[in-house]
Amino acid sequence: MPQRSFNLHLVSDSTGETLNSMARAVLARFPDPHVIYHRWSLVRSRFQLDQVLEGIKAEPGPVLFTLVDRSLRHSLEEVCGQMGVTCLSVLDPVLDLIQSQIGEQAREKRAAQHVMDADYFRRIDAMHYVLAHDDGQGVAGIEEADCVLVGVSRSSKTPTCFYLANRGIKAANVPIVPTSPLPPELDNPPCPVIGLTIDVPALIDIRRHRLKIIGGVGVRQDTNDYIDHEAVKAEILAARRLCTSRGWPVIDVTRRSIEETAATVLQLMEAWHARRGGNAPTPGSIGV
Structure with missing residues (x-):
């Protein structure tokens, strides 16, 4: 049976490299995935998020995201829920695990891995x-x-x-x-x-x-x-x-x-x- 193509939205407040890598790693396990990628990077304001939401509404599909800002996360999850679109924060399970081991909360700092250190x-x-x-x-x-x-x-x-x-x-x-x-x-x-x-x-x-x-x-x-x-x-x-x-x-x-x-x-x-x-x-x- 031929596979049906689907939209995949990758939403990040940074470069989006993690999302791209994770998506490639998972989809590589399928023989011939028909995926239409929608990459939304450097999403750091409400105006930018509204553009993303319009794009998701126009071409619905699962959403993977890495957003640090709580208000942007909440808005994205809320609107996706209203549309019946699956929305997943890919770093949350790993973040929760590390926080439990270290015993403290992670800093809410976007693109922390890109600082000029x-x-x-x-x-x-x-x-x-x-x-x-x-x-x-x-x-x-x-x-x-x-x-x-x-x-x-x-x-x-x-x-x-x-x-x-x-x-x-x-x-x-x-x-x-x-x-x-x-x-x-x-x-x-x-x-x-x-x-x-x-x-x-x-x-x-x-x-x-x-x-x-x-x-x-x-x-x-x-x-x-x-x-x-x-x-x-x-x-x-x-x-x-x-x-x-x-x-x-x-x-x-x-x-x-x-x-x-x-x-x-x-x-x-x-x-x-x-x-x-x-x-x-x-x-x-x-x-x-």
Whole structure:
């Protein structure tokens, strides 16, 4: 039976990232959800809420919200109740649990996670670091890194580093090139070094697409070692052997999202520091 499409309203007094993430996480468990998203962010006044309510009336559907202001919450819940529309404050169950454990009430402060505190500046600093140490640049600054990602070209090192930077992690990435030695800074690295690997067919597809984007002028795609099956296979095998010989863990990114790869990197970082009796950098929170 074909699924009926429905409207889903996400109402937030901040950026709405938490609502978006929660909705994606839940809907990912359904094979082919037909959802029409209505995203209402930075709703902080009665006038703005009235616009939201008009939108819900025009296209009714369940409402998920994160609103701190009590009067706005009450108005949203009241009008949704009158319309017979389901309305849910997604953070309330977690907030109640934490309040009961801590023994005090949470502050009524909207967008508290977005203040320009030390954590915010740590993420900005990490972003600048990734930009300066991408693809083998600035290897002299590796001693400042929280982790180093190594792998063959197009194995998702750069996007993973940027994702980690958004968590406040300074991640450098160094390519493993068949004919080039690794920088001497990795002979005795001061931080975890983690390899990224990928299946041969998947890597070839990515590299072919890359060649098409940059034009591939004068490059025969059927013979270039960059996308030749046997050459790529040997390149990946050599990279894995290198990581094994140095005791560096390897993550297969073939069927992983960037988020999953980054989560595994963080786990490996914690294990690395635990073996040495130290503490891994605490990942910063990503906005609600």
